[in-house]
Amino acid sequence: MLPRCPVCGKPMKVIQLRCDDDGVTVSGSFEAPSFxxxxxxxxxxxxxxxxxxxxxxxxxxxxxxxxxxxxxxxxxxxxxxxxxxxxxxxxxxxxxxxxxxxxxxxxxxxxxxxxxxxxxxxxxxxxxx
Structure with a gap:
């Protein structure tokens, strides 16, 4: 995962999560975990x-x-x-x-x-x- 923007260096947000098994997608604004x-x-x-x-x-x-x-x-x-x-x-x-x-x-x-x-x-x- 790219936690920081490669252009400006600011933290990036995850905007979508998807389950490959059943195709369920959740959209929102998620912060990357510290790890x-x-x-x-x-x-x-x-x-x-x-x-x-x-x-x-x-x-x-x-x-x-x-x-x-x-x-x-x-x-x-x-x-x-x-x-x-x-x-x-x-x-x-x-x-x-x-x-x-x-x-x-x-x-x-x-x-x-x-x-x-x-x-x-x-x-x-x-x-x-």
Whole structure:
């Protein structure tokens, strides 16, 4: 599904649903679900996240990807879906830890910047649903 217009980038609306079995059609204006904003790779990530019952440590064990990289990936998926975590204070990362993780290549530069901004309380002005 194309959740955003390929020309202007604004959210698109679904205007018709159809059942292939009996031909019933329902017309209206339907918003795309948050999951429609995820690409295939993000969807696979969320499927694994659900199958491990939200356990990032288990995902780390299964994939070999570091915990903080997985955490950053989850944050990006949440952002794509327009969601914010319920408990933002859950894990406070010290600035020195961020630099250490970056040096050890356990997180990307983008993830490090996001963690440092989060620590300083900066936001991008987006709202959550």
């Amino acid at each position: 429609a904003y995820l690409d295939e790779e993000d969807t696979r990530f969320i499927m694994m996240f659900l199958r491990t019952k939200g356990n990032l440590k288990e995902m780390e064990r299964l994939t070999g990807i570091g915990y903080f990289a997985l955490r950053g990936r989850l944050d990006k998926v949440l952002e794509k879906m327009g969601l914010t975590p319920i408990d933002e204070d859950e894990e406070q990362v010290d600035s020195n830890d961020v630099y250490k993780l970056l040096k050890e290549k356990k997180i990307t530069v983008e993830e490090a910047i996001a963690l440092l901004k989060k620590k300083r309380g900066e936001t991008d002005g987006r709202t959550s649903e």
